[in-house]
Amino acid sequence: MTSEPSSSPGISRSIGQVLAALKGDFPDISISKIRFLESEGLIAPERAPSGYRRYAEHDLERLRYVLAVQRDHYLPLKVIKEHLALMDRGETPPPVPSLDRGTAARPEAAPSGDARPAPAAPPPPPKPPVRMTRADLLEASGLTDAALTELERTQIVQARRGTYYGRDALTLAIAARRMAEYGIDGRHLRAFKMSADREVGLVEQAIAPHLRRAGGNRDVQGEVTQLVISFHAALVRTAMER
Structure with missing residues (x-):
């Protein structure tokens, strides 16, 4: 050549x-x-x-x-x-807020003898929505067309309203590609999804009375979702460390 x-x-x-x-x-x-x-x-x-x-x-x-x-x-x-x-055209593109890498700067240490607590760092800005075409998702995740088709067939990755893919679809696609490098294939992913579906059914049944009582005053579902994710992640880490 x-x-x-x-x-x-x-x-x-x-x-x-x-x-x-x-x-x-x-x-x-x-x-x-x-x-x-x-x-x-x-x-x-x-x-x-x-x-x-x-x-x-x-x-x-x-x-x-x-x-x-x-x-x-x-x-x-x-x-x-x-x-x-x-x-x-010589113009400045609009600023893009950081999604994953941006962290609030640490406050400088107070001078010696100054006991005043440093001000708390402001919370990170909310992540902007992600709307990707199928081609965008393939390109951003590194998945092959066949691999994405299989994830869609098993409903692990799904287009929203059948037209575009959101942030969770991108996260799942990237994770699926990375896990495949360690031999975690579609068979394992299907088992993960079935387990997640069972967990969702249990949670929905348990929080139904709280949803009715809270009305629109609290995001009960969002709060419980974060708790379940944290709990599940800790269980997996604990089991893997045994």
Whole structure:
């Protein structure tokens, strides 16, 4: 196989050199991912007379931006493309609140002898809603089409209103792909879902009287859901540590 010619420093890069430049910050990046982003119109590298793609510095910076907002904010490609269009016109894209990586800054330590307690950090902002197409979900999660089809068949991942996928669908899709690397396949996932369905039935039956008494004054279902999730996670951790 003929290798791509090396680029002159500061002028352009081959796709292999771009891959090497991005690998440190984005370990999951691949040549196929870079070419997919090109096919979606997010980057437009030049072509050398030999036909090879040549990536300028601004192409590399665009890739860094795209990969960062995908990883940190789960933005759909359509929204990312709109941000890039604003940047191309010299405008500033709208701020995107952090979903998973942003944490409140720690207050500085009080000076010696000052016994005043540090102010409490403000609660994190609510996570913005996620609305993804099937193509967006495949691209963001790294699942194959066949793997996602199987998750949909067993109703582990479901489109909302049959039209778009939300944050939980993305979480489930990513977790399913990662667990498959450890041999946890569809058979195990189906067992997890059946167990979750049984738990939901028990919880719904138990909290029904409280829902009626609370009316709309309290989010009983939301509160109990968080308690059940915490309880279940602690049970699993405890069992795994035995």
